[in-house]
Amino acid sequence: MELMHSLHFKRSTTAFCLFGLAAVALAQRADVPYVPTPLKVVEAMLDAGRVTAADYLVDLGSGDGRVVIEAVKQRGARGTGIELDPNLVATANAEAAREGIAAKAKFVSGNLFAFDFKDATVITMYLLPHINLDLRPRILNSLRPGTRIVSHDFDMGKWRPDLRREIAVPEKSYGPPVSQVYLWYVPALAAGQWQWRMPAGDAGGSFQATLRQTFQQLSGDLMIDGGAAAIQDVKLQGDAIELTAVREAGGRKHTYEFSGRIEGDKIAGRVRTGDDKTFEWLATRSARGQMSIE
Numbered sequence: 001m002e003l004m005h006s007l008h009f010k011r012s013t014t015a016f017c018l019f020g021l022a023a024v025a026l027a028q029r030a031d032v033p034y035v036p037t038p039l040k041v042v043e044a045m046l047d048a049g050r051v052t053a054a055d056y057l058v059d060l061g062s063g064d065g066r067v068v069i070e071a072v073k074q075r076g077a078r079g080t081g082i083e084l085d086p087n088l089v090a091t092a093n094a095e096a097a098r099e100g101i102a103a104k105a106k107f108v109s110g111n112l113f114a115f116d117f118k119d120a121t122v123i124t125m126y127l128l129p130h131i132n133l134d135l136r137p138r139i140l141n142s143l144r145p146g147t148r149i150v151s152h153d154f155d156m157g158k159w160r161p162d163l164r165r166e167i168a169v170p171e172k173s174y175g176p177p178v179s180q181v182y183l184w185y186v187p188a189l190a191a192g193q194w195q196w197r198m199p200a201g202d203a204g205g206s207f208q209a210t211l212r213q214t215f216q217q218l219s220g221d222l223m224i225d226g227g228a229a230a231i232q233d234v235k236l237q238g239d240a241i242e243l244t245a246v247r248e249a250g251g252r253k254h255t256y257e258f259s260g261r262i263e264g265d266k267i268a269g270r271v272r273t274g275d276d277k278t279f280e281w282l283a284t285r286s287a288r289g290q291m292s293i294e
């Protein structure tokens, strides 16, 4: 009886060990090791992203939860952290409960590549350059224009940041004693053919613009009443667009400073002419272009 019991125990122990090894082999390997962002840099990230109580922040690979926890405590935001390591998820949830903010700071176990973050208004990350690049198409395709993306130390390749700050961190545990904080705004689709009219008069006419777009960078061609004009200083931040048009006519130079917001295939805003008059700007897109993101 004793012998049988011991044989049974040995068999179940072997089976348990084999099961454990298989589970380890199947378990998802972290794409990035756990290294916490120094709190000073967390604060700089929240500043860069201008995080407020109106925001829903998602930290991709949330570690001990500090970015979400500080966003809730300092700014009154809501947040979720997605993290592969269940021990770190438990630590983060316990800390949120200890701080009394568990209703607004939540941490879930899982792979960040499978997490649906489309409702976020701010995404934070401290990952690696190639992971940022893998995430880039999803960020650009699934998030609303104007969503802020804040990354500690690693950029997004050819997608140039809208802001970059360097922070001295003498206590940093590895590498040079500085951290980089990058900010991007998810750009609206501005590419395509747009047209609008300006009220009759000296500066009036029919405008036709073709805008080309690589990430948030825009360039374009402009015709006014069928004649070539120039587009200068085009800026796109989220859905906010600004451009200056210059037209030479009758030996005079006319300038127009347009600013507005893109909503679908419409732009609504204002234009200021060289003689300091302002008018409404209402443009419609007749053909969509493509945002180049390679």
Ligand SMILES: C[S@@+](CC[C@H](N)C(=O)[O-])C[C@H]1O[C@@H](n2cnc3c(N)ncnc32)[C@H](O)[C@@H]1O
Binding pocket: 029, 030, 031, 032, 033, 034, 035, 036, 037, 059, 060, 061, 062, 063, 064, 065, 066, 067, 082, 083, 084, 085, 088, 110, 111, 112, 113, 125, 126, 127, 152
């Ligand atoms: C460098 S740490 C950053 C932690 C935290 N965001 C911070 O800034 O303090 C990266 C974290 O991502 C987690 N991680 C790595 N690969 C992941 C994946 N595919 N899905 C979810 N989390 C992942 C790691 O376990 C680690 O905790």
